[in-house]
Amino acid sequence: MKKIVFIGGIHGVGKSYLTEKISCHLGIRSYSASKLIAMSKEQDFTANKFIESIDTNQDQLIQSIQLNTAFNESFFLDGHFCLLNTHKKIINIPESTFLAMSPRAIVVLFDSIASIKSRLAERDSIEYENDLLERFQDSEIEYAKKISELLKVPILLFDVTNGDFSDLSCFSRIAFDSL
Template sequence: MTPKVGIVAGISGVGKTWLLEKVGAAIPMQVLSASSLIRDSLFQTEKQQKSQDHLRARSIDDNQAALLEAFKRHLDPDRNLVILDAHVVIDTPDGLAHVGSDVFDEIDPDFIVFIKDDPRRIHLNRERDAKRERPERSVSSLAHQQEIAIEAAQNIAHSLSIPIHFVDGGDDEALAKVLRLVQEAETDV
């Protein structure tokens, strides 16, 4: 069995992981976090733990190579649905860096879901999350970053000829509906 693979993207602080945890209780799926996969791969090669926020200062190309290696290793082929919780743009110390469609092409996704939200809510989420050391960004900066990420996700979907769905942050019912529809759709032969 070949699982349907989806990318769930959105800017840092929009609530992708929270939504996936909530929806995962109702929909059987394997959820893989891009940052966890990168950290796992780097630990395998460098024998050092890297924090999630430390990754943004590393080479994007090196991180994406580590992601691909770990994704292939962790993918459960017996699952009907595999979701990669990922970013299409990374907020690095040098500015926003795009993750190329070639990286996602290697993952071979069937669809993308982009989680979007009011930048004020994203800003508040980021302020409340004491576990993460994200760069401080203004509401207007987050709005601009989200616009760039939406365009990047649309370009990736277009480049890979796959559908893209948009879900509002916090709307677990909408995400569940999209994932159920995708899961039930017949696989193209």
């Protein structure tokens, strides 16, 4: 059985960066949900973060996890609890995705809206409204808490501002049965 720690957060919060750091530190493999979906679709994602077919993408994610990871592999998976559709509406990822994935623990990254906005502008050359990013981040956190309760798994809310990975390392060790 796969042992997954799901690391969530909105675009630009630093999921991939932090996941790679903690993955190297603990010697545990990591995957990006968007890259797994892109592999399944055989196409890359664009800088535009507005998703047309959220449900279809999540089905492809589950399929890609099954095809591209070992049966008993332990790994980090960075992804989202909510996404923006093509109308800039915040949409929750279906509960069925998390039920199928069955993560052992959840980490949700958050940061100041100004920092996130700056990273997105620099990385993707897209300006997001503060209000949209704030609602997006609040929705991400609240829905992650709901998924944690549904799955009865521990959750860690992690403020990336301080850059102290020790809490995340300790939490991950516990989630992976102390490695």
